[in-house]
Each structure stands twice: as C-alpha cells, then as structure tokens.
Amino acid sequence: MDDDLRxxxxxxxxxxxxxxxxxxxxxPSVYRFFExxxxxxxxxxxxxxxxxxxxxxxxxxxxxxxxxxLFAIARHVLFYHWRKRAHAAQNVDFxxxxxxxxxxxxxxxxxxxxxxxRLLAALRTLPLEQQILLEMYYWEGFDRDQxxxxxxxxTPTIGSRLTxxxxxxxxxxxxxxxxLDSGFDTWARGLVDKD
Numbered sequence: 392m393d394d395d396l397r398x399x400x401x402x403x404x405x406x407x408x409x410x411x412x413x414x415x416x417x418x419p420s421v422y423r424f425f426e427x428x429x430x431x432x433x434x435x436x437x438x439x440x441x442x443x444x445x446x447x448x449x450x451x452x453x454x455x456x457x458x459x460x461l462f463a464i465a466r467h468v469l470f471y472h473w474r475k476r477a478h479a480a481q482n483v484d485f486x487x488x489x490x491x492x493x494x495x496x497x498x499x500x501x502x503x504x505x506x507x508x509r510l511l512a513a514l515r516t517l518p519l520e521q522q523i524l525l526e527m528y529y530w531e532g533f534d535r536d537q538x539x540x541x542x543x544x545x546t547p548t549i550g551s552r553l554t555x556x557x558x559x560x561x562x563x564x565x566x567x568x569x570x571l572d573s574g575f576d577t578w579a580r581g582l583v584d585k586d
Contacts, residue, residue, distance in 0.1 A: 395457030440465045513563040521556035
C-alpha cells in the first residue's frame with residue numbers, strides 16, 4: 392500500500408499527525424495547482440481540497456495513487472469555485488472557457504476602483520437629493536416608478552430629475568470618453584461595489 396494511502400487511513404481514523412504529514416507533503420503541489428487559476432482564494436481552496444479528500448474517502452476506489460485522487464478533488468474544487476463565482480450551477484463549460492473570461496484582471500480591477508473613486512467624488516459634489524436619486528437608480532436598480540414612490544413625486548418628474556442629475560454628474564466628471572447615453576448608464580451601473 393502507498394505510504395500516502397496509509398497516512399490517509401490514519402488521518403481518517405483520527406490521527407492528526409498523519410493528516411499534517413499528508414498536508415505538508417502535498418501542500419506545495421496543490422497550492423501551485425490553484426495559484427494561477429484563481430484570484431486570491433488559494434488557501435481556502437487548498438484547505439477545501441484536503442477536507443474533501445477526507446470526506447470522500449469512502450468513494451475512493453484506491454485504483455490510483457493518493458496524489459491522483461488528491462488532484463482529481465482539486466480539479467472539482469476549482470470547478471465548483473468558478474461555477475459559484477460565475478453564479479452558474481452547472482452550465483460553465485470548462486473545455487471552452489478560460490480563466491481570463493471568468494475573472495476580472497488586476498488591471499481591470501484597478502481601473503474600476505479608480506473610476507469608482509472618481510464617480511463617488513463627483514457624486515458627493517451634487518445636491519444630496521440628486522446623489523441619492525442616482526445611487527438608487529444605478530446601484531440599487533430602482534426603476535422610475537419605484538423612485539417616484541420613494542421621492543413622493545409623479546413618475547414623469549423622476550425622468551426629468553434623472554436627466555438633470557446625470558447632466559450635473561457628467562459635468563463634474565469631465566469625461567470625454569463616456570457619453571451621456573446608455574454607455575454612461577452601463578459604466579455607472581458597472582461601478583457598484585458588490586463585495
């Protein structure tokens with residue numbers, strides 16, 4: 392029997408020293424597996440892989456090495472991680488999709504954070520009612536009827552208030568690259584902090 396399999400059996404029987412030995416032995420490889428396929432969640436994914444290793448021991452047929460078993464689990468943990476991040480239960484096809492298309496690059500995140508900081512600074516220069524109106528419209532997803540109810544006005548009034556607030560915000564941002572149309576709306580909605 393493979394020494395790793397013996398250690399797995401001992402770990403499952405409650406010998407934490409055996410689990411620590413397996414962890415130390417395979418941690419570098421499992422860490423490397425996740426290192427370039429995630430964004431900062433590596434330690435959690437490594438821990439989840441070893442946890443699933445113990446949980447799934449009864450289904451392990453022992454027709455392969457422990458290392459093969461461990462990496463099969465790591466692969467499933469990684470897929471689950473990206474399905475969860477993509478908010479897709481099962482329909483992410485990992486044979487056709489790349490990590491780049493699933494994640495936000497560091498440069499994109501930095502740019503988004505800078506844009507968000509500019510937008511927040513510009514929003515704070517608006518009258519408070521306009522700031523609240525724009526934040527509820529773009530970031531909370533309130534439609535015009537809902538906004539009319541919140542602001543206690545007629546729905547057409549909300550339309551004209553939104554137009555004035557957007558114009559003021561656009562002037563404060565001095566943004567030549569973002570038009571005051573659906574492009575601006577998409578940009579503003581995309582800057583919501585969902586974390």
